[in-house]
Amino acid sequence: MTMTAPRPRYSTLSISLHWLMLILLVAVYACMNLREFYPKGSDIREGLKAWHFMLGLSVFLLVLVRIVARLAGGAPPITPQPPAWQTILAKVTHLALYALMLGMPIAGWVILSASGKAIPFFGLELPALVGPDKALAEQVKELHETTATVGYFLVGLHAVAALFHHYLVKDDTFRRMMPGSR
Secondary structure (H helix, E strand, C coil), X not given: CCCCCCCCCCCHHHHHXXXXXXXXXXXXXXXXXXXXXXXXXXXXXXXXXXHHHHHHHHHHHHHHHHHHHHHHXXXXXXXXXXXXXXXXHHHHHHHHHHHHHHHHHHHHHHHHHHCCCCEEECCEEECCCCCCCHHHHHHHHHHHHHHHHHHHHHHHHHHHHHHHHHHHHCCCCCHHHCCCCC
16 A cells, blocks of 8 residues: 655645635625715615625635535645644634634524515525514624624634744745645
8 A cells, every 4th residue: 555645735626715715705894894985875885785795695605615625625734743732723713714604694694584684696585594583683783793803803813823834933834725836
């Protein structure tokens, strides 16, 4: 039996999905932050909200693909291997990021559903997850907004950790997820 050396990088699919998810998350956050510059009820503000919903649901769908790709392909080892505490912290942070990318779109869908609003998705109208319930909509909206703030910190922590590993530790953590030639 021949043993093959572990691959040094994530698969092209995983790398592509990682960076696409970053672009989508930036767009989702940008839509909600930019809407504040426009008057309530204006076409631009309503358009930004609709794009926020649609892009958020796109995050949900793509993260499902990403999870399947991750489970199928595994993760290449970090060289040199980091201390156990860093590995545990990385796993917890990754789980929190996946929970964010799964939970936030579902929460947004529940907010729209409970508010009795349409759930737009690129020309389609998705079914409501719950019936109209103003109190539920407000509770989930508050949770959604708080979690969105936590999301900034999680994404920031993830980016800082990658840069820390690349520039200070000088391991291959960051290079494993960089696009480009192998």
